[in-house]
Amino acid sequence: MAKYGGWAGKVLRVDLSAGKISTEDTVEQYKDYLGGTGIGYKVIWDEVQAGTKPFDPENRIVYGVGPLAGTGVPCNGRTAITTLWPTCWPRPLVASGHMGGHFAAELKYAGYDAIIIEGKADHPVWLSVLDGKAEIKDARGLWGQGIRRTTIEINQQMGPEASVAAIGQAGENLVPMSVVINSYSHSAGGVGGVMGSKNLKAIGVRGTGSVRIAGSKEEWEKVIKLHLSLLGANNQHVVPNNPQPWAEYYDAGSRWVASAGRRWGAANPSIDTGACEPHNLNRIAYRTNNAAFFLGDKAWQYTIRGNGCTACPVRCHTMLKVPAVSAKYGIPAVGQNTCTGLLFGKSFFKSFPDGPKGQTAIEACMVGMHLADDLGVWENYGQLQRDFQALYYNGIFGRKVAEKEFKSYSWDKYEQGDPTFLFELLPKIANKEGELATALGLGTGHLLERWGIPEQEWLENHELLYWKLGHPKHHSNEDAGQCGVIINTQYNRDAQCHSHSNFTRNGLPIDVQKRLATELWGAPDAVDAVAAFTPMNTYKAKMAKWALLRKELHDCLSLCNWMGPWVASPLKERGYRGDDSIESLVYSLATGDKKSRQELDEVAERIFLLHRALTIRDMGTKDMRTRHDTIPDWVFADLKDKAAFSKGTIRMDKEDIKLAMDMYYEEMSWDKQTGSPTGETYRRLGLAYVADELTKRGLLP
Amino acid sequence: MYSSHSFSRREFLLMTGGIVIAASALEAKGAKEAPLIIMDQAEGLVIADSTKCVGCRRCELACTEFNDGKSWPTMARIKVGRNLNFGPKGLRTGQRGQGNWGNGLIIQDICNQCPHPVPCANACPNDAIVVKPPTNARVVDPNRCTGCKMCQRACPWEMMSFDSDTDKATKCFLCDGNPKCVEACPSGALSYVAWRDLTDKVPPRVVPTAVVSPEKAQTCIDCHKK
Numbered sequence: 026m027a028k029y030g031g032w033a034g035k036v037l038r039v040d041l042s043a044g045k046i047s048t049e050d051t052v053e054q055y056k057d058y059l060g061g062t063g064i065g066y067k068v069i070w071d072e073v074q075a076g077t078k079p080f081d082p083e084n085r086i087v088y089g090v091g092p093l094a095g096t097g098v099p100c101n102g103r104t105a106i107t108t109l110w111p112t113c114w115p116r117p118l119v120a121s122g123h124m125g126g127h128f129a130a131e132l133k134y135a136g137y138d139a140i141i142i143e144g145k146a147d148h149p150v151w152l153s154v155l156d157g158k159a160e161i162k163d164a165r166g167l168w169g170q171g172i173r174r175t176t177i178e179i180n181q182q183m184g185p186e187a188s189v190a191a192i193g194q195a196g197e198n199l200v201p202m203s204v205v206i207n208s209y210s211h212s213a214g215g216v217g218g219v220m221g222s223k224n225l226k227a228i229g230v231r232g233t234g235s236v237r238i239a240g241s242k243e244e245w246e247k248v249i250k251l252h253l254s255l256l257g258a259n260n261q262h263v264v265p266n267n268p269q270p271w272a273e274y275y276d277a278g279s280r281w282v283a284s285a286g287r288r289w290g291a292a293n294p295s296i297d298t299g300a301c302e303p304h305n306l307n308r309i310a311y312r313t314n315n316a317a318f319f320l321g322d323k324a325w326q327y328t329i330r331g332n333g334c335t336a337c338p339v340r341c342h343t344m345l346k347v348p349a350v351s352a353k354y355g356i357p358a359v360g361q362n363t364c365t366g367l368l369f370g371k372s373f374f375k376s377f378p379d380g381p382k383g384q385t386a387i388e389a390c391m392v393g394m395h396l397a398d399d400l401g402v403w404e405n406y407g408q409l410q411r412d413f414q415a416l417y418y419n420g421i422f423g424r425k426v427a428e429k430e431f432k433s434y435s436w437d438k439y440e441q442g443d444p445t446f447l448f449e450l451l452p453k454i455a456n457k458e459g460e461l462a463t464a465l466g467l468g469t470g471h472l473l474e475r476w477g478i479p480e481q482e483w484l485e486n487h488e489l490l491y492w493k494l495g496h497p498k499h500h501s502n503e504d505a506g507q508c509g510v511i512i513n514t515q516y517n518r519d520a521q522c523h524s525h526s527n528f529t530r531n532g533l534p535i536d537v538q539k540r541l542a543t544e545l546w547g548a549p550d551a552v553d554a555v556a557a558f559t560p561m562n563t564y565k566a567k568m569a570k571w572a573l574l575r576k577e578l579h580d581c582l583s584l585c586n587w588m589g590p591w592v593a594s595p596l597k598e599r600g601y602r603g604d605d606s607i608e609s610l611v612y613s614l615a616t617g618d619k620k621s622r623q624e625l626d627e628v629a630e631r632i633f634l635l636h637r638a639l640t641i642r643d644m645g646t647k648d649m650r651t652r653h654d655t656i657p658d659w660v661f662a663d664l665k666d667k668a669a670f671s672k673g674t675i676r677m678d679k680e681d682i683k684l685a686m687d688m689y690y691e692e693m694s695w696d697k698q699t700g701s702p703t704g705e706t707y708r709r710l711g712l713a714y715v716a717d718e719l720t721k722r723g724l725l726p
Numbered sequence: 727m728y729s730s731h732s733f734s735r736r737e738f739l740l741m742t743g744g745i746v747i748a749a750s751a752l753e754a755k756g757a758k759e760a761p762l763i764i765m766d767q768a769e770g771l772v773i774a775d776s777t778k779c780v781g782c783r784r785c786e787l788a789c790t791e792f793n794d795g796k797s798w799p800t801m802a803r804i805k806v807g808r809n810l811n812f813g814p815k816g817l818r819t820g821q822r823g824q825g826n827w828g829n830g831l832i833i834q835d836i837c838n839q840c841p842h843p844v845p846c847a848n849a850c851p852n853d854a855i856v857v858k859p860p861t862n863a864r865v866v867d868p869n870r871c872t873g874c875k876m877c878q879r880a881c882p883w884e885m886m887s888f889d890s891d892t893d894k895a896t897k898c899f900l901c902d903g904n905p906k907c908v909e910a911c912p913s914g915a916l917s918y919v920a921w922r923d924l925t926d927k928v929p930p931r932v933v934p935t936a937v938v939s940p941e942k943a944q945t946c947i948d949c950h951k952k
Contacts, residue, residue: 096797097787097910127810130783134800177817177827185816186808208811209826235790235798235891242795249791292777310780310913329830331780331913336787338912340780344830359830 028052030239031092031616036064037137037159039152041223042082042144046159051138056618057711058632059581060091062121064139065107066635069119070715072143075643079111080199080222082145088132088190088228094583095133095236095335097249098611099256101583102334104129104190106213109643110518111201112405114470114495118517119639121580122216124190125342126208129583130335131188134232146224151175151191153183154230164226168197171399172206179229191227192217193401195455200466202403202454210342210362210394211334214403215518239617248610254304255594255603257281257531258312259341259363260523260587263595264532265312271302273597276532280318281595283311290326291346303595309338315363316343320371320390321382332361339588343367347391354388354445356395365407369393370447372410375418377442389444396447400455406519408469408497411489425476426461434461470495484657487664492519493655500526502660503675506558507685508551510677511569514654514686517640523586524572529555531593537601538593545592545605546571557672561681566688571626577636578608578629631710634702638715641701647724650690650700656682696726763848763945768839768862768921772804772898772905778915779832781810781825788910793901794889801887803898804907804916805835814931834915835931837885837898838924839863843946846897849880849936858899862921865899868892876937882930 027034029052036049051060058067065087077083086108093101102125110120132140136157149164162182167175175191183189188207195203196217203217220226238245257263258281265272266279283298298311310331316324327347331340344361351358365372370393377385397404404410416422417439423431438446453462464472469491473480483491492498492513499519501509504526513520529538529552539549542564551564579586591603604610606622613619620628637649646652660677661669669678690697694706704725707716719725786802799807808814813824814833824831840846844864847855854870855877857863866877873893878886887896898905900918908916938946 097784097791130799134798180811181817185812186810233800235796235801237796238791242792245795246792294777296778307909307911307914310782330778332826332830333780333782335783337782338784340782340912344826346830359828361826 030237036139038141041146061089061105061581063581063632064089079109089139090129091583095130100585100588112468120518122213124213125334126211128188128207131230151227187231189229195401196221204403240614255591261527279532289328291329350391360394369397374442392444396451487659508569522576524575561685566692574629577633647701699726701726771921774834784910785907788906809833845880846877849876861900863900880936
């Protein structure tokens with residue numbers, strides 16, 4: 026019997042240039058990096074030279090899952106895909122995309138913790154991974170097909186249970202704004218083109234094996250039930266969004282939307298979501314309906330049910346059936362997604378004839394999902410659509426695109442909010458047809474450069490929510506003040522960190538949050554009420570560090586940072602406490618590698634530091650503070666010119682943010698002046714080899 | 727007319743209200759007498775509401791993690807994963823079928839705890855599938871199971887599982903009355919209810935190919951001849 030539970034034990038390596046398939050021992054090679062992004066960063070550090078471009082055969086793309094993927098730990102369905110990022114501007118840097126669905130679990134059952142792809146096949150191929158056996162298969166017949174058809178045809182070969190992660194035409198055509206999708210609607214942004222550059226159309230996985238739980242089954246059952254009891258709704262919102270008989274609090278912004286009278290109207294017969302009293306673990310799946318959350322009450326009547334990843338009771342994807350779209354647009358009546366994927370089509374439009382939450386908006390969502398999730402176009406967390414609106418309404422398209430091409434689009438339809446406009450636009454992005462669509466497919470940074478638009482214009486614009494490096498903010502000052510700002514400086518794409526916002530937006534009153542914050546980060550001042558921010562203090566820096574390490578930990582263990590961490594709960598009898606050590610509890614029991622919360626956070630810090638080191642190495646500078654950890658101007662302005670720290674503004678203060686970065690670097694034991702980790706910090710976390718390499722390159726502070 | 731029995735099996739069953747001890751089949755093993763193949767009826771049953779299933783597979787994971795200490799949906803005694811993408815008919819219906827790629831309906835396959843005949847038990851050459859109180863679930867006795875997989879070929883609903891770590895068959899044993907799958911379902915799609923006969927309600931998935939031993943076949947004839 027293997028020494029550890031949790032891990033499948035093998036990492037699959039596929040060299041597409043040589044057609045060679047090999048395996049590595051997960052525990053031997055990668056245990057110090059857990060899995061997921063940890064394996065990804067390690068492979069890229071070891072094997073990909075600085076200066077490599079995303080579409081070079083030498084680039085690696087690593088599909089990593091962790092020891093918890095495929096187990097019954099709630100919310101373990103995510104696969105982290107790490108590679109050099111094509112939309113990272115002005116130079117590609119390491120980043121990761123994360124897809125849910127059933128791919129992660131299936132990969133574990135097939136016997137692997139990760140797949141490393143290198144090289145480039147000389148013709149289109151797909152990879153079949155079937156119970157410990159991997160094969161490179163001919164994909165010439167699939168090339169040019171959408172994701173749906175590709176998936177179906179691979180399922181015909183591998184069986185209906187296989188999980189297929191495929192790219193569409195966008196990825197094939199090396200559109201940087203492209204995705205890979207598995208399980209119908211679960212995408213990882215940005216990586217479609219990297220797969221395309223390797224001539225890799227898809228990976229199909231099917232496993233009939235198991236993941237062994239090292240601890241006793243009784244203890245495992247106990248900790249799983251504890252974890253389940255702490256869950257809220259999507260984004261770990263722990264109070265309902267409207268008064269409920271059982272609830273002490275409610276918050277209108279909560280994604281816990283279930284209530285008597287709100288029905289899954291397209292279930293047959295319809296189902297009332299009813300009271301979802303937190304102790305009733307058989308009703309967790311009814312709490313969330315992200316279609317209703319994002320699209321308004323009208324979405325209830327179209328809701329078939331919630332959907333989502335393996336083992337996740339939260340079901341953040343909502344499956345909709347909108348019969349009218351079949352006749353009107355010739356598309357399937359059923360569609361599903363969440364958040365920006367759900368809103369893909371709608372977000373292009375400024376307005377609709379029947380308002381932002383009317384029937385047309387829902388139809389635009391259906392058309393958008395149908396097209397984007399088949400062509401494999403990425404929305405860059407909504408930046409594509411925000412850019413589109415700005416470029417059109419500011420007349421930039423008209424100036425940058427030849428008149429004939431510009432006029433070939435039905436702009437009247439676009440302005441009227443007619444979803445059929447999407448049939449003109451989205452296939453062109455995927456197929457790189459014309460200047461307009463080709464530029465949009467590059468991602469914001471490269472588009473601005475191509476059209477000679479100063480990035481500064483984007484940095485100053487409040488509505489665009491652009492942050493840096495070609496990417497937008499992701500839960501920044503609007504959710505967590507300075508903590509959000511710090512977090513948004515750290516990554517090479519949108520930050521994708523929810524640890525902080527899932528706490529500040531959990532719906533609990535600020536006094537309860539402050540009580541919990543005292544226990545977690547040392548003082549009530551770690552958190553402020555949203556838009557009633559106070560000046561920086563060290564506890565906010567502690568919270569930022571915690572948030573980042575938990576994000577990285579989740580990405581390595583295969584826990585969903587969109588749902589966790591679980592430091593608050595809906596349970597009144599616990600004083601709404603969650604459990605800050607739930608990750609270490611489940612990790613220790615699953616693997617048998619007993620680690621305390623602090624010990625596991627240290628592993629997370631090692632992995633996070635490796636990401637930092639890769640960024641430093643590939644940027645060729647140690648001056649991260651001024652050259653990487655930058656903050657857009659809009660953060661320091663307010664449209665009504667409200668002063669920072671006054672009520673109702675998310676405006677930050679420049680001097681205060683300087684202090685925030687000082688405190689954060691200090692908390693991380695990094696050099697304050699450069700924002701670079703010190704040699705000592707690398708060594709303390711087991712990264713002496715990284716420190717040595719950076720010393721050689723003159724990149725240590 | 728009735729060989730050496732003083733009562734026919736049918737008469738015996740009628741007299742005893744259908745209660746015959748399954749273990750008698752085992753006691754009879756080795757004796758010339760043909761085994762009784764009629765089991766006590768199960769007390770309970772897991773039933774599923776497909777319209778409520780959200781496709782998370784927590785039932786399959788609870789089944790194998792809490793009973794066997796491993797996450798192993800393929801071995802689960804409730805089967806959802808095989809219907810998840812395209813429904814029970816697989817890809818034969820393309821995207822117009824059931825499951826995540828069709829109309830969204832997910833069918834949970836569950837052991838019917840068959841009354842009579844009990845195809846898995848009848849097919850077992852070692853009489854390893856027995857009735858277990860208090861639920862009277864049909865369960866695999868691992869001490870008798872030799873891992874021949876005849877039971878897998880006998881169940882029209884493909885509800886037999888196989889534990890390749892122990893080389894033994896396994897099946898739904900109703901967790902002795904507190905089914906883990908029911909407890910684990912986050913949408914309340916599963917219920918543990920008093921047993922009722924679903925064998926003529928649930929469409930079979932396959933045509934069984936197992937062979938019943940001649941001596942058991944003889945007992946069938948005992949009852950079923952006119």
